[in-house]
Amino acid sequence: MNEGISRMKGLVLALAALAAVSGCQSQPKPEDMARTSLQTAPADLQLLCAHAAAGAAQVDSSKVLPTSSRALDAANYSVDLDAAGRKFTCIVDTAGSVKSVTPAG
């Protein structure tokens, strides 16, 4: 009898924990509760790409501007850049690591 109650308690606790975890996963944090359907890269990631492209293009970073971006998958973004008139494409991950910077087209 006691063993049955213990098992039931364990099951309830496990379900409660699962519900809490799934709740955390499905609901964004309050500061993340806005988005755009464009799904552009976060601003800091776009600028990390701009900084990397400035090095690749050998131009001052004040002449490099991200012009568009998009999510490639859950962990990576592609960012298009204009570096003093030259076009580059950059791949950056959500951790902020620039994977590649290549001339566009």
Add this chain to the structure above:
Amino acid sequence: MTGTSDDNRLAGKGRPLWTRRRLGIAALAAALTFGPLAAWAQTQIYDARTKKWVNYDKKKARQYFARNNQPPEAFRRQVVPFRTAEKPGTIIIDGNQHFLYLVQPGGQAIRYGIGVGREGFGWAGIVRVGRTAEWPTWTPPAEMVARDPNAAKWAAGMPGGPDNPLGARALYLYEGDQDTIYRIHGTVEPWTIGLDVSSGCIRMNNDDVIDLHSRIEIGAKVIVLMQGAALYKGV
């Protein structure tokens, strides 16, 4: 000090005709080129009650503000992680996401919610804060004066105050030594934060623009990111 409104930008006040034409052609071309893209972009907020993302438009924004007397939490002032090589004091505007970041030391930024240019009026570039004003004067453009009796009485300039469209502070954005005629300013329509509503100016709640104004220095770098922008400045 004289402020300039969004509508002054539309009127191209003080600009040579060829410049106005060039700007008009550029805006039209961008609107035609990026129109479908911009129209597709839609701000959404998460409804914790229904656990669904819902479109955030003017109607929704007014309803939300009427209920809460403040914009959704994502558009309220807060400190967020921000990985950047830009130095503290730099302003970064993400026009698509409706956020303005003020870079802080230690990989952080203060994030504010903003309202930005509506379709065809967005712009991008790298500019700087040329000057600022507290409770700036607003001067309606001639076209508005001609059609709107309420604006006509302010033809010579509306003094700064709580009813002034420029709000509590204005940061005048310059490209080199030239005024871009774009500003970061306060607003009398706080529910418009998070929306594409202006003619190119960046609008903030008055409390936020006062806070930003108190933290920045003249000459601060301002990077404006806007996918589908009509114009590019300073690059």
